[in-house]
Amino acid sequence: MGKIKKRRLIASVAAAAGAVAIAAIVWSLFSSKGEQGGSPNGEKEKISIVISGLGMTFPAGMNENKNPYLDYIEKSTNLDINVFLPPIESYEEKLNIMMTSSSLPDMLYTGNKVWLANYVHQGKLRPLDEEIAKYGPALKEKIPQKAWDQVTFNGRIYAIPSMNEVKGIELMYVRKDWLDRLGLKPPKTLDEYYVVIKAFATQDPDGNGKHDTIGLLVTENLGRTAPLFGAFGIQLNQWLEQDGRLVYANTTPQAKEAIAFLRRLYEENLIDPDFPLNRIQNLYYDKIVSGKVGLFSATWYDTRGPIEQNKQRDPKAEWIPLEYPTGPQGYKGVYAANLVRGYGVVPESSPNAANVVKLLNFIAGEGHRDLKLGFENQVWSMKNGKMVTDFSEHNKHLYRGIYTALVDVVEPEMDKQRLDSIGEQFHLYDNLKRIEGNLISNKFTGLPTTSMGQYMSKLTTSMQDSFIEMIVGVTPLDAFEDNVARWKSEGLDEITKEVNQWYASTSK
Template sequence: MKDTKGETELKKWLSISLSVLISSGVLAGCSSDNSKDNPASSPSGTASATAQPTAAAQDDMKEKLELNIMTISYEGGGWPANNSMIDYLNKKFNIDLKFQWISQDNYKEKLNVLAASGEFPDSFLLLKEDFLKWRDKGIFLDVKPLLSKYPNLAKNLGGEEQLQFMSPKGKYYSFPYYQIETQTSFGIRKDWLDKLSLKMPTNLDEFYQVSKAFATQDPDGNGKNDTYGFSASLVANKTDFKHVDPIKAAFGLVDNWGLKDGKLISWHTQNKELKDFAAYMNKAYTEGVLDKDFAINKVKDPQDKYEAGKVGIDDVVPNVFYQTLVPNLKKVDPKAETVQLLPPKGPTGLQGTSTNAITQRIVINAKIDAKKQDRLLKLFDYLMSDEGNTLSKNGIEGTHYKKNGDSYEKLPAFDQDRPMLISAWYLRRFDLNTQIRLWDDKTMVDNVNQWFKNSEPFKWPNLAAGLESTTDTKNGVTIDQKFMTTLIKVIMGEQPLDAIDAAVEQWKKDGGDQITKEYNDAYLQSK
């Protein structure tokens, strides 16, 4: 009998009443329209007509300034206050740099707490829905009038298109957080395939049979029934799944929004595809092929379970795969071997893999004074320079690495200090090899790039990624959570498959039809 810890907790979550979901401002990310008319209710504490400076003050950097930055911690932890990178940047820019590294599972809650207090950091990372929710309330600095002083920002962050993205015409309210489009891909335990005399799966049926063998035929040889074929989780705000995008795509589901007959449709309205996907997942859940804790897993839990040798297939980031996942897995099983698994073909031959849109944005608080704006932008501009890019990816020469002739050697302090976090989790260049280090083996670098290249033909983009729907911004999270509650119950066998039809109609009635109209209007205007 597999460990089913957390199922009681999961059932409690699934039984949360609709009234609680609707009233939960923190979970739903809802905001009242009152802030448009009442300056005191705006998270910035100012009216939405807050004046934006046209040029930052000249700053000779003689005065020491405190700079506060908040971002998502994707793999736990961050820099402590005495980190060598903090010390280096503090000295170079005469600043007292303070980072808040917040878990991706708690980030939205933290943002809403800050919004309620009106005390945002000097600069912080935002997901699309929060950026759009607060974009026109005078909270974010328009950096466009200032960029002429900071050429590296204009040059190395995707150019005007990316700087303008999701801001009103003529405004740059954010910098893009760069993500490789086809950043993740399924990885599979080849040593488990070989041990069980299995072939690499190419379609959903074969994927299931291999996953079932991984779950039932003791691939790790420990004599226990303690492995799963694959795992999953929910995204942080519980509005979608994570780690199973290729399965969704194979059944013909769109990535949030896609085109049908020239119009945008939401995956929440694809009855047949949803039922096919849910039936597949229900079978996997019932037969112990899918991780029983999939719906209460934190975002990173499936990767942790893969590294622990408890899951045979997971979607991985190639850079992280070679630099972190492989070493960790080798400690558990020195014979472990992972290879890339291309997206399985669905019943009609469809294939797709996780595809990022650059909708995460880095903003500067418009409330900070012009001198602090300039210091912060100088720091950002430096990080985008050649010298700063080398620093943010590799750390400090002599501390985190050293040069030996024509080659480089990583020093132990690199793994202890993790100097690359400012690049990996905050601000970085548009560069496919943004997480490749000076000392990385050329073969490994070639392998990473080959994974990206192999995934390229299977892009599965969200076609509404850069578009805006005011109804979605205000109510989308709430109605999506409600929809997901039903879908999860169907997968767990607590509701029949036909419950999806009612969930689709309820989603439309609760605001989905209006959201669809607004996205289609925005789509037509963007063409």
Template sequence: MPKNKACNDEFIQRVGREGSRLLKGNVLILLCVFLIFFAAGCSGPNPAEEDSPPENQPKSASINIVISSLGMTFPAGMDENDNPYLNYIEERTGLEIGVNLPPPEVYNEKLDVIMSSGNLPDMLHTYEPVWFDNYVKQKAFMPLDELIDKYGPHLREKIPPEVWDRVRYDGKIYAVPSLNEVTGAELMYARKDWLDRLGLKPPETLEEYYEVIRAFTLDDPDGNGLQDTIGLTLTSKLGRSSPFFGAFGTQRNMWFERDGQLVNGNILPETKETLAFFAKLYQENLLDREFPLNLQNNLFEKIENGTVGLFSAAWYDTRGPIAANMNKDPEAEWIPLPYPTGPSGFKGVEGKDIIRGYNVIPASSENAAEVIKMLDFIASDYKTLKLGFENEIWKWEDGEIVTDFTLHDKHLYRGIYQSLVDVPDELLFKERLDSLGDFNLYNNLQMINHHIIPNAFYGVPTPAMTKYNNKLKNLEDVFTKIIMGLEPLDAFDDYVKTWKEEGGDEITKEVNEWYAKP
């Protein structure tokens, strides 16, 4: 190590985080001259830094990537191409990275537009296995085995073999997968102060849930003398509804074994029963009338403002809208509820696939090696990109992680880059969640983990899925219409018939061929 490397590194890192994009051309030359003089006043090397990755490597190539913003925003003066965390990745890899963030609301559509444009980036990230499968079969992507073997040691080490098998076609790897950190997302939460005010116990059965929803709507649970509360809310396309489908032993768009064969949950009689339950709530004005239009922001606003007292929360909502409501209303108290148990004793929540997303490299890319180097670095530096810069956003105190919440929240956008290759570290998992405050995050996930309803099909998308998926997805609009009373409940039977005729039977045949293989 050069004698004054420790001091130089400290200075370079500070400069890099605040304005790495200035270190170009003549400015870089002048800065290097300055560093020579600066080094003269610094002390000797720091042995602790001997094994640290090199910083501010000379830029070796420029790559362009298309990724999702995940709904994140950037602090003033920063954007997706200029912020401390992207600059950090660039410094450590020696790459110049151009980032394109299509709007999340039309992300999948934009990926299709890009793929047909003829002007392809060096990497795209998708969350849709059917989209990935479709373009792999069109030979639109590059096989990655040799590149991963040469430039991706951390990818090989941290991504399990069975996950690599999920992205192989004809024996070749066509994507670097990102893993799901959690096995599921939703669990029920309710206002305990409302339950106490109305003399109600936390509900367990679906019948008890109905009574609490009714009381939260009609019995003035907030005590303001007005009928202005909502018993239950959902989001558009039946978001935040998984525990209720679980009460009937089903989930949408998942596969279940019935009499030795796999059947899609969308066409099971139990799904019709779930829709009937929601339709009853809606007819009695116990379900949010605006749910078909609710986006996540609408849901959060209603919870924060004290309009809603019971809903299916994401595991992290205790740190989001629930915490915001308690800050706004000191009397508000929220508690997790048991999952609703249905008439046949079922309960549970949708399980998430182990693969969260797919990083693919178009066959025309001339910078594939650099893309793999970038992804490998992200996999190697999980702690920094997941938690933020040590001793800035977080630090160790008495063996525990202590987080600066203000800075943590300000720089949440780092997840845009980190999640490209999420390779969860179990050793840090609980410590990280506990460091975020007393929001029950780890316990929320434990409750979810104990009530997962797994998907019986976990193979690569079948040819019929690729062919019919979008058409069948559009048919699901009838679910909302049934709940709102715009269609009778028996319209579900027509949906099942159409689903089968419009490709569902073909998909089911292929899924069961997969299921029958040893």
């Protein structure tokens, strides 16, 4: 046997062994609390669920299976719930391995719509219509029909959708004290943004006599660039209508223009040269907190995060929101968040679909307020008619969000009350309203097509890598059209055909 074949054989055996090992671990976790099902003696019925940890941490002595919020859920539903949190860095990979196991959990949560569609088509997930009709009154009441449509395949419901509580994520924030020091006004047009970005990178806006400030901060994978693409009328990875048909925004001349603008910033050293390495939780936030950045596309909640930390470090720092940059053709805006953020599914082999629906119905209904806000008089209380949050307790028990996220629902009045209670000085509710007035919606809202499952993941990675290479000058900007032609031949044409078949059917 040749060396290459031997290496391939060894790699295959190792991969198979790894999958078996993970399956064994999953089996031990899911079976550790005994057999599935109820008990004639009235004991709690047992179910096992796989969910995302969302990067949350637990207080000392607690974990995903031992904490007061899970106790509350179990007591209220009479369920004994075994929770498994795969590593967040390889979450979807672990879900795929589990789906090959002979022993599956009763519920898995995914944020990937294509993942959902693939396993529905493979017949590995069970429809939940009967269980929802019988055990899901709160689910039916609080989840809109448009969300149910996104999890309905051939007339059957295959997932419980978890709603996005917000309609959009990003808006521009700037340090007003830097603008004032340099004699600049808050920018409105893209050209004015360029002037501010250049000034912040070259004119020592922090006054320390060093050339150490960043004009514009961007994250890895072209994160936090949405307002700049919005200035050209598009958003990456969305479908837009042109001449009665849907086209993929990444392939349009507008995308090339936005890439050219970013390339100009990079060539002139106005954009952070390390942006391909800027992970949100370390390099990116650190640069904001340390005072090296005066302009960036923030999330609506960054006022309570890196912006607040920067202000605590430098009391002179004054941050204000900006209007979205208006481009040469008058466009501006930012991407609209998906209506649905995630999906709770039940493997076809599970005998406990009813208990899964009971669990999710409680989280969306009777338990939603306590899980979303935290326990009253511990995390929050009412004083003079206003909700007041105890920040130390709020932060200590943020992990409750891993349960709420399983089936989040939108309740505007409670959400405003909650956001204001966290601190009106953070302008969280105001930020959301500012974003909502400037949304660019994805025109494709249908179920993932067959070709999307085959090609879209690879195409997305290829597009992202190509755009970054053009911005940093590894490849010329003129390579854009050749890349588009290649993407079309590698599956995008098939996807576009299916997307427009859907679009035509919805237009009738």
